[in-house]
Amino acid sequence: MIKHLRQLSLTLGAAALLSGCFLLPQETIMSRNSFGNYNHARGTFDQVVLGYTSRDDLNMYGFGPRSAPNIQVLNYLQVANRISPLLNGNLPFGLQQCFKAQDHCKAYVVKVSDISKKRYGNVVTDLTTFQRKTRTTGWKMEAMFVLVGDIVVYKSWDGTPEVEEYRKRLNPLGPFQEFSGFIG
Numbered sequence: 001m002i003k004h005l006r007q008l009s010l011t012l013g014a015a016a017l018l019s020g021c022f023l024l025p026q027e028t029i030m031s032r033n034s035f036g037n038y039n040h041a042r043g044t045f046d047q048v049v050l051g052y053t054s055r056d057d058l059n060m061y062g063f064g065p066r067s068a069p070n071i072q073v074l075n076y077l078q079v080a081n082r083i084s085p086l087l088n089g090n091l092p093f094g095l096q097q098c099f100k101a102q103d104h105c106k107a108y109v110v111k112v113s114d115i116s117k118k119r120y121g122n123v124v125t126d127l128t129t130f131q132r133k134t135r136t137t138g139w140k141m142e143a144m145f146v147l148v149g150d151i152v153v154y155k156s157w158d159g160t161p162e163v164e165e166y167r168k169r170l171n172p173l174g175p176f177q178e179f180s181g182f183i184g
Contacts, residue, residue, distance in 0.1 A: 026118045034062040038139035038161040041112050045143050045157050050094060053152040058145060063110050076105040079146060094146055094154030101148045108147070113140035115163060130174040136165040 035041035044061050047053075058064040065071045074082065076098055083095065091099075098105035115138035125131040141159030145152050 026116070034068065035112055037114075038141060038159060041141045041143075042157070042159070042161075045141075045155070048145065048152055048155055050152055050155065055147060055150040058108065058147075058152065063108060063143065063145060065108065068110070068112075070111060072109040072111075074107040074109060076102050079105065079107045082107075082109075082144070092154055094148075094152075097148050097153050098146050105146065105148050108145045110143045110145070111140070112142075114138045115140065128174045129171050131171070132169045134167045134169075136163060136167070138163045 035044065044063070047061060048058070048063070055064060059067040062068050063071070065073060079095070079098055098107075115136060117134055117136045119126055119132060119134050121131065121133040126133070139159070139161055140163065141157060143157040144155065146154035
């Protein structure tokens, strides 16, 4: 009886070790924000009205430095550097206002995301570094709001509504791969 229990334990342990993705490392990268998903962040961005929305409104929406962490504040020179490809053509009116206002112009750059990275596959080949497979999922968005005084005069955004990426890394030498540069 004890022999059968021992064999069963070893068999179950080996099966869990060989097929158990739950044993592999996981990583979540999330910027703390009030947005549950990409559509919520983008919908809130769309509520910002040029010439009307104030600095306090941006904070209320979750796009201001008083309401969310990791918001970069730019002065007008940094705004110019950021949009330098546009400087050759017709500048949007809000940016023209910003450059005329100089020290009375600021911009907020807001980066929000919720990204998860999970390794999957064979536990033994992963832990011995012969082969590692990673699945990355989530969403991300970046928005910029330019203010003259306390009023938003320009806004822009970009983002990825759905991130889904698969990465496979093969190391033929396994744990010795890092040392292969020293051989020969």
